[in-house]
Amino acid sequence: MNPYGITLTLIVFYLFSELHSRKRAFYTNPVLLSIATIAAFLWLGGFSYESYMESAVILKFLLGPAVVSLAVPVYKELDTIRVYWKETTVGITVGGTVAILSAFYTAEVLGGSHDVLMSIAPKSVTTAIAIGISEKIGGIPALTAVLVILTGILGNAVGSELLNVFRVRDRVAKGLAMGVTSHGLGTARILLEDELAGGVSGLAMALNGVFTAIVLPYLVKVL
Amino acid sequence: MNAYRGLAIIFGFYALGELVSSAFALSIPGSVLGMLFLLGALVMGLIRLEWVENEAELFVRNMSVMFVPPGVGIVLYVGLLKSQVVPVSLALLVSFLVTLVTTAKVVEVLRRGRK
Numbered sequence: 356m357n358p359y360g361i362t363l364t365l366i367v368f369y370l371f372s373e374l375h376s377r378k379r380a381f382y383t384n385p386v387l388l389s390i391a392t393i394a395a396f397l398w399l400g401g402f403s404y405e406s407y408m409e410s411a412v413i414l415k416f417l418l419g420p421a422v423v424s425l426a427v428p429v430y431k432e433l434d435t436i437r438v439y440w441k442e443t444t445v446g447i448t449v450g451g452t453v454a455i456l457s458a459f460y461t462a463e464v465l466g467g468s469h470d471v472l473m474s475i476a477p478k479s480v481t482t483a484i485a486i487g488i489s490e491k492i493g494g495i496p497a498l499t500a501v502l503v504i505l506t507g508i509l510g511n512a513v514g515s516e517l518l519n520v521f522r523v524r525d526r527v528a529k530g531l532a533m534g535v536t537s538h539g540l541g542t543a544r545i546l547l548e549d550e551l552a553g554g555v556s557g558l559a560m561a562l563n564g565v566f567t568a569i570v571l572p573y574l575v576k577v578l
Numbered sequence: 579m580n581a582y583r584g585l586a587i588i589f590g591f592y593a594l595g596e597l598v599s600s601a602f603a604l605s606i607p608g609s610v611l612g613m614l615f616l617l618g619a620l621v622m623g624l625i626r627l628e629w630v631e632n633e634a635e636l637f638v639r640n641m642s643v644m645f646v647p648p649g650v651g652i653v654l655y656v657g658l659l660k661s662q663v664v665p666v667s668l669a670l671l672v673s674f675l676v677t678l679v680t681t682a683k684v685v686e687v688l689r690r691g692r693k
Protein backbone atom coordinates (compact mmCIF):
# COMPACT_ATOMS: atom_id res chain seq x y z
CA MET A 356 0.00 0.00 0.00
CA ASN A 357 1.43 3.39 -0.96
CA PRO A 358 1.22 6.11 1.69
CA TYR A 359 0.78 9.01 -0.76
CA GLY A 360 -3.00 9.24 -0.96
CA ILE A 361 -3.64 9.58 2.76
CA THR A 362 -0.67 11.95 3.22
CA LEU A 363 -1.87 14.21 0.41
CA THR A 364 -5.41 14.22 1.86
CA LEU A 365 -4.24 15.07 5.37
CA ILE A 366 -1.89 17.85 4.24
CA VAL A 367 -4.44 19.49 1.94
CA PHE A 368 -7.26 19.17 4.49
CA TYR A 369 -5.04 20.55 7.27
CA LEU A 370 -4.12 23.61 5.20
CA PHE A 371 -7.74 24.38 4.23
CA SER A 372 -8.89 23.83 7.83
CA GLU A 373 -6.35 26.44 8.93
CA LEU A 374 -7.65 28.81 6.27
CA HIS A 375 -11.23 28.13 7.39
CA SER A 376 -10.44 28.83 11.05
CA ARG A 377 -8.99 32.19 10.00
CA LYS A 378 -11.67 33.11 7.49
CA ARG A 379 -14.99 31.53 8.46
CA ALA A 380 -17.06 31.75 5.32
CA PHE A 381 -19.07 29.29 3.23
CA TYR A 382 -16.58 29.60 0.37
CA THR A 383 -13.69 28.46 2.58
CA ASN A 384 -15.38 25.09 3.24
CA PRO A 385 -12.37 22.78 3.74
CA VAL A 386 -14.04 19.63 2.37
CA LEU A 387 -15.05 21.15 -0.95
CA LEU A 388 -11.74 23.00 -1.39
CA SER A 389 -9.79 19.82 -0.58
CA ILE A 390 -11.79 17.73 -3.06
CA ALA A 391 -11.32 20.35 -5.78
CA THR A 392 -7.59 20.72 -5.09
CA ILE A 393 -6.82 16.99 -5.02
CA ALA A 394 -9.03 16.33 -8.06
CA ALA A 395 -7.19 19.10 -9.96
CA PHE A 396 -3.84 17.72 -8.81
CA LEU A 397 -4.69 14.21 -10.09
CA TRP A 398 -6.16 15.57 -13.32
CA LEU A 399 -3.28 17.92 -14.18
CA GLY A 400 -0.52 15.58 -12.99
CA GLY A 401 -1.96 12.62 -14.86
CA PHE A 402 -2.16 10.53 -11.67
CA SER A 403 -4.76 7.80 -11.48
CA TYR A 404 -7.63 7.90 -9.00
CA GLU A 405 -6.85 4.28 -8.09
CA SER A 406 -3.31 5.07 -6.96
CA TYR A 407 -4.66 7.98 -4.88
CA MET A 408 -7.33 5.78 -3.29
CA GLU A 409 -4.92 2.98 -2.41
CA SER A 410 -4.23 4.56 0.98
CA ALA A 411 -6.89 7.31 1.10
CA VAL A 412 -9.47 4.50 1.33
CA ILE A 413 -8.57 4.19 5.03
CA LEU A 414 -10.25 7.55 5.68
CA LYS A 415 -13.28 6.51 3.66
CA PHE A 416 -13.57 3.29 5.64
CA LEU A 417 -13.79 5.29 8.89
CA LEU A 418 -17.11 6.77 7.72
CA GLY A 419 -18.80 3.55 8.91
CA PRO A 420 -17.77 3.85 12.57
CA ALA A 421 -18.34 7.62 12.33
CA VAL A 422 -21.99 7.07 11.39
CA VAL A 423 -22.35 4.56 14.26
CA SER A 424 -20.89 7.23 16.57
CA LEU A 425 -23.75 9.61 15.71
CA ALA A 426 -25.79 7.52 18.20
CA VAL A 427 -24.04 9.44 21.00
CA PRO A 428 -25.15 13.00 20.10
CA VAL A 429 -28.66 11.68 19.38
CA TYR A 430 -28.75 9.90 22.75
CA LYS A 431 -27.71 13.15 24.46
CA GLU A 432 -30.56 15.01 22.73
CA LEU A 433 -33.26 12.52 23.75
CA ASP A 434 -34.77 15.10 26.11
CA THR A 435 -35.20 17.47 23.16
CA ILE A 436 -37.01 14.68 21.30
CA ARG A 437 -39.31 14.13 24.30
CA VAL A 438 -40.26 17.82 24.36
CA TYR A 439 -40.60 18.32 20.58
CA TRP A 440 -41.51 14.82 19.42
CA LYS A 441 -44.51 16.02 17.43
CA GLU A 442 -42.61 18.75 15.58
CA THR A 443 -39.67 16.42 14.99
CA THR A 444 -41.82 13.61 13.63
CA VAL A 445 -43.82 15.85 11.29
CA GLY A 446 -40.83 17.98 10.25
CA ILE A 447 -38.68 14.99 9.34
CA THR A 448 -41.41 13.00 7.61
CA VAL A 449 -42.54 15.98 5.52
CA GLY A 450 -39.12 17.60 5.03
CA GLY A 451 -37.28 14.34 4.37
CA THR A 452 -39.85 13.24 1.79
CA VAL A 453 -39.98 16.65 0.08
CA ALA A 454 -36.17 16.73 -0.12
CA ILE A 455 -36.09 13.37 -1.93
CA LEU A 456 -39.04 13.94 -4.27
CA SER A 457 -38.23 17.54 -5.24
CA ALA A 458 -34.64 16.63 -6.14
CA PHE A 459 -35.63 13.45 -7.96
CA TYR A 460 -38.45 14.94 -10.04
CA THR A 461 -36.69 18.21 -10.90
CA ALA A 462 -33.69 16.26 -12.20
CA GLU A 463 -35.93 13.79 -14.03
CA VAL A 464 -37.97 16.52 -15.77
CA LEU A 465 -34.75 18.18 -16.93
CA GLY A 466 -33.44 14.95 -18.44
CA GLY A 467 -31.23 13.62 -15.66
CA SER A 468 -29.88 10.10 -16.20
CA HIS A 469 -30.72 7.24 -13.83
CA ASP A 470 -27.41 7.30 -11.93
CA VAL A 471 -27.69 11.09 -11.55
CA LEU A 472 -31.22 10.76 -10.07
CA MET A 473 -29.99 8.11 -7.61
CA SER A 474 -27.04 10.33 -6.68
CA ILE A 475 -29.07 13.47 -6.03
CA ALA A 476 -32.02 11.91 -4.14
CA PRO A 477 -30.13 11.61 -0.80
CA LYS A 478 -28.50 15.07 -1.08
CA SER A 479 -30.12 16.58 2.05
CA VAL A 480 -28.70 13.91 4.36
CA THR A 481 -25.46 14.17 6.30
CA THR A 482 -22.57 13.20 3.96
CA ALA A 483 -21.54 9.93 5.61
CA ILE A 484 -25.07 8.49 5.49
CA ALA A 485 -25.75 9.90 2.01
CA ILE A 486 -22.67 8.11 0.60
CA GLY A 487 -23.91 4.86 2.15
CA ILE A 488 -27.40 5.29 0.67
CA SER A 489 -25.99 6.22 -2.76
CA GLU A 490 -23.90 3.01 -2.79
CA LYS A 491 -26.98 0.96 -1.89
CA ILE A 492 -29.33 2.39 -4.53
CA GLY A 493 -26.98 2.50 -7.53
CA GLY A 494 -25.98 6.15 -7.41
CA ILE A 495 -22.47 7.55 -7.82
CA PRO A 496 -21.16 8.03 -4.26
CA ALA A 497 -18.59 10.61 -5.40
CA LEU A 498 -21.29 12.74 -7.05
CA THR A 499 -23.51 12.34 -3.98
CA ALA A 500 -20.68 13.50 -1.71
CA VAL A 501 -20.14 16.65 -3.76
CA LEU A 502 -23.89 17.42 -4.05
CA VAL A 503 -24.42 16.92 -0.32
CA ILE A 504 -21.61 19.32 0.51
CA LEU A 505 -22.94 21.90 -1.98
CA THR A 506 -26.40 21.59 -0.36
CA GLY A 507 -24.80 22.14 3.04
CA ILE A 508 -22.92 25.17 1.75
CA LEU A 509 -26.16 26.65 0.35
CA GLY A 510 -27.83 26.29 3.75
CA ASN A 511 -24.81 27.71 5.50
CA ALA A 512 -24.62 30.67 3.12
CA VAL A 513 -28.25 31.70 2.62
CA GLY A 514 -30.50 29.37 4.71
CA SER A 515 -31.03 31.84 7.53
CA GLU A 516 -31.66 34.75 5.16
CA LEU A 517 -34.23 32.72 3.22
CA LEU A 518 -36.09 31.79 6.39
CA ASN A 519 -36.24 35.51 7.20
CA VAL A 520 -37.51 36.34 3.69
CA PHE A 521 -40.30 33.80 4.20
CA ARG A 522 -40.95 35.26 7.66
CA VAL A 523 -40.28 32.12 9.63
CA ARG A 524 -39.85 33.28 13.22
CA ASP A 525 -40.40 30.11 15.23
CA ARG A 526 -37.05 28.83 16.56
CA VAL A 527 -37.98 25.15 16.45
CA ALA A 528 -39.27 25.50 12.87
CA LYS A 529 -36.04 27.24 11.84
CA GLY A 530 -33.87 24.55 13.42
CA LEU A 531 -35.80 21.65 11.94
CA ALA A 532 -35.81 23.20 8.47
CA MET A 533 -32.06 23.85 8.53
CA GLY A 534 -31.18 20.38 9.83
CA VAL A 535 -33.49 18.52 7.45
CA THR A 536 -32.40 20.56 4.42
CA SER A 537 -28.72 21.25 4.95
CA HIS A 538 -27.46 18.76 7.58
CA GLY A 539 -24.25 19.67 9.45
CA LEU A 540 -23.35 22.83 7.57
CA GLY A 541 -26.87 24.23 8.03
CA THR A 542 -26.76 23.27 11.70
CA ALA A 543 -23.43 25.05 12.17
CA ARG A 544 -24.94 28.26 10.78
CA ILE A 545 -28.20 28.28 12.77
CA LEU A 546 -26.25 27.38 15.92
CA LEU A 547 -24.48 30.73 15.66
CA GLU A 548 -27.82 32.50 15.90
CA ASP A 549 -29.76 30.44 18.39
CA GLU A 550 -28.78 27.57 20.68
CA LEU A 551 -32.24 25.97 20.78
CA ALA A 552 -32.59 26.11 16.99
CA GLY A 553 -29.06 24.69 16.68
CA GLY A 554 -29.78 21.76 19.00
CA VAL A 555 -33.02 20.94 17.16
CA SER A 556 -31.18 21.25 13.84
CA GLY A 557 -28.45 18.79 14.85
CA LEU A 558 -31.07 16.30 15.95
CA ALA A 559 -33.06 16.81 12.74
CA MET A 560 -29.92 16.14 10.72
CA ALA A 561 -29.27 12.79 12.43
CA LEU A 562 -32.90 11.64 12.37
CA ASN A 563 -33.39 12.70 8.76
CA GLY A 564 -30.34 10.58 7.93
CA VAL A 565 -31.98 7.54 9.50
CA PHE A 566 -35.39 8.33 7.97
CA THR A 567 -33.92 8.73 4.47
CA ALA A 568 -31.75 5.60 4.80
CA ILE A 569 -34.85 3.54 5.63
CA VAL A 570 -37.33 5.14 3.21
CA LEU A 571 -35.32 6.09 0.12
CA PRO A 572 -34.27 2.60 -1.07
CA TYR A 573 -37.92 1.49 -1.09
CA LEU A 574 -39.22 4.81 -2.43
CA VAL A 575 -36.93 4.75 -5.51
CA LYS A 576 -38.37 1.38 -6.51
CA VAL A 577 -41.83 2.95 -6.99
CA LEU A 578 -40.71 6.32 -8.42
CA MET B 579 -6.79 2.03 27.91
CA ASN B 580 -10.48 2.82 28.05
CA ALA B 581 -10.23 4.05 24.47
CA TYR B 582 -10.00 0.41 23.37
CA ARG B 583 -13.32 -0.37 25.03
CA GLY B 584 -14.98 2.59 23.28
CA LEU B 585 -13.45 1.73 19.91
CA ALA B 586 -14.35 -1.96 20.30
CA ILE B 587 -17.98 -1.00 20.98
CA ILE B 588 -18.16 1.39 18.00
CA PHE B 589 -16.49 -0.99 15.53
CA GLY B 590 -18.48 -3.88 17.03
CA PHE B 591 -21.80 -2.16 16.37
CA TYR B 592 -20.61 -1.26 12.86
CA ALA B 593 -19.77 -4.94 12.27
CA LEU B 594 -23.15 -5.99 13.67
CA GLY B 595 -24.95 -3.48 11.44
CA GLU B 596 -23.11 -4.72 8.33
CA LEU B 597 -23.80 -8.33 9.29
CA VAL B 598 -27.54 -7.73 9.71
CA SER B 599 -27.72 -5.63 6.54
CA SER B 600 -26.10 -8.32 4.40
CA ALA B 601 -27.71 -11.33 6.16
CA PHE B 602 -31.22 -9.98 5.50
CA ALA B 603 -30.24 -8.29 2.19
CA LEU B 604 -31.52 -4.95 3.53
CA SER B 605 -31.26 -1.69 1.58
CA ILE B 606 -30.35 0.23 4.74
CA PRO B 607 -26.59 0.82 5.08
CA GLY B 608 -24.96 -1.28 7.82
CA SER B 609 -23.51 1.84 9.42
CA VAL B 610 -27.01 3.32 9.93
CA LEU B 611 -28.24 0.03 11.41
CA GLY B 612 -25.20 -0.03 13.71
CA MET B 613 -26.07 3.50 14.85
CA LEU B 614 -29.65 2.45 15.62
CA PHE B 615 -28.43 -0.64 17.52
CA LEU B 616 -25.97 1.45 19.57
CA LEU B 617 -28.69 4.02 20.30
CA GLY B 618 -31.00 1.20 21.43
CA ALA B 619 -28.26 -0.29 23.63
CA LEU B 620 -27.65 3.12 25.24
CA VAL B 621 -31.37 3.64 25.88
CA MET B 622 -31.74 0.16 27.39
CA GLY B 623 -28.67 0.71 29.56
CA LEU B 624 -26.71 -2.20 28.03
CA ILE B 625 -23.96 0.27 27.07
CA ARG B 626 -23.09 3.17 29.34
CA LEU B 627 -22.58 6.58 27.77
CA GLU B 628 -19.16 7.07 29.38
CA TRP B 629 -17.88 3.84 27.76
CA VAL B 630 -18.20 5.29 24.26
CA GLU B 631 -18.63 9.04 24.69
CA ASN B 632 -15.05 10.24 24.05
CA GLU B 633 -14.34 7.90 21.15
CA ALA B 634 -17.70 8.62 19.48
CA GLU B 635 -17.16 12.35 19.78
CA LEU B 636 -13.69 11.99 18.29
CA PHE B 637 -15.23 10.31 15.23
CA VAL B 638 -18.11 12.78 14.91
CA ARG B 639 -15.88 15.85 15.30
CA ASN B 640 -13.39 14.63 12.70
CA MET B 641 -15.83 13.24 10.18
CA SER B 642 -15.26 15.97 7.55
CA VAL B 643 -11.84 14.74 6.40
CA MET B 644 -13.38 11.33 5.62
CA PHE B 645 -15.60 12.92 2.92
CA VAL B 646 -12.57 13.98 0.87
CA PRO B 647 -11.48 10.61 -0.65
CA PRO B 648 -14.98 9.61 -1.80
CA GLY B 649 -15.53 13.15 -3.12
CA VAL B 650 -12.30 13.08 -5.15
CA GLY B 651 -13.86 10.19 -7.06
CA ILE B 652 -15.68 12.92 -8.99
CA VAL B 653 -12.65 13.00 -11.35
CA LEU B 654 -13.98 9.75 -12.85
CA TYR B 655 -17.26 11.43 -13.83
CA VAL B 656 -16.21 14.70 -15.44
CA GLY B 657 -17.75 13.69 -18.77
CA LEU B 658 -21.05 12.69 -17.21
CA LEU B 659 -21.19 15.91 -15.18
CA LYS B 660 -20.63 18.05 -18.28
CA SER B 661 -23.61 16.49 -20.02
CA GLN B 662 -25.81 16.65 -16.88
CA VAL B 663 -24.88 20.04 -15.49
CA VAL B 664 -28.35 21.59 -16.03
CA PRO B 665 -30.50 18.90 -14.34
CA VAL B 666 -27.98 18.51 -11.52
CA SER B 667 -27.59 22.17 -10.62
CA LEU B 668 -31.26 23.12 -11.02
CA ALA B 669 -32.46 20.08 -9.04
CA LEU B 670 -30.03 21.03 -6.29
CA LEU B 671 -31.26 24.64 -6.08
CA VAL B 672 -34.99 23.90 -6.45
CA SER B 673 -34.92 21.05 -3.94
CA PHE B 674 -32.95 23.11 -1.43
CA LEU B 675 -35.40 26.00 -1.57
CA VAL B 676 -38.57 23.88 -1.54
CA THR B 677 -37.36 21.63 1.30
CA LEU B 678 -36.24 24.51 3.52
CA VAL B 679 -39.40 26.57 3.14
CA THR B 680 -41.87 23.65 3.24
CA THR B 681 -40.34 22.15 6.38
CA ALA B 682 -40.20 25.50 8.18
CA LYS B 683 -43.78 26.45 7.25
CA VAL B 684 -45.27 23.05 8.16
CA VAL B 685 -43.60 23.05 11.56
CA GLU B 686 -44.55 26.68 12.18
CA VAL B 687 -48.20 26.01 11.42
CA LEU B 688 -48.11 22.96 13.70
CA ARG B 689 -46.66 25.05 16.54
CA ARG B 690 -49.25 27.81 16.10
CA GLY B 691 -52.03 25.28 16.24
CA ARG B 692 -50.81 24.05 19.62
CA LYS B 693 -50.69 27.45 21.31
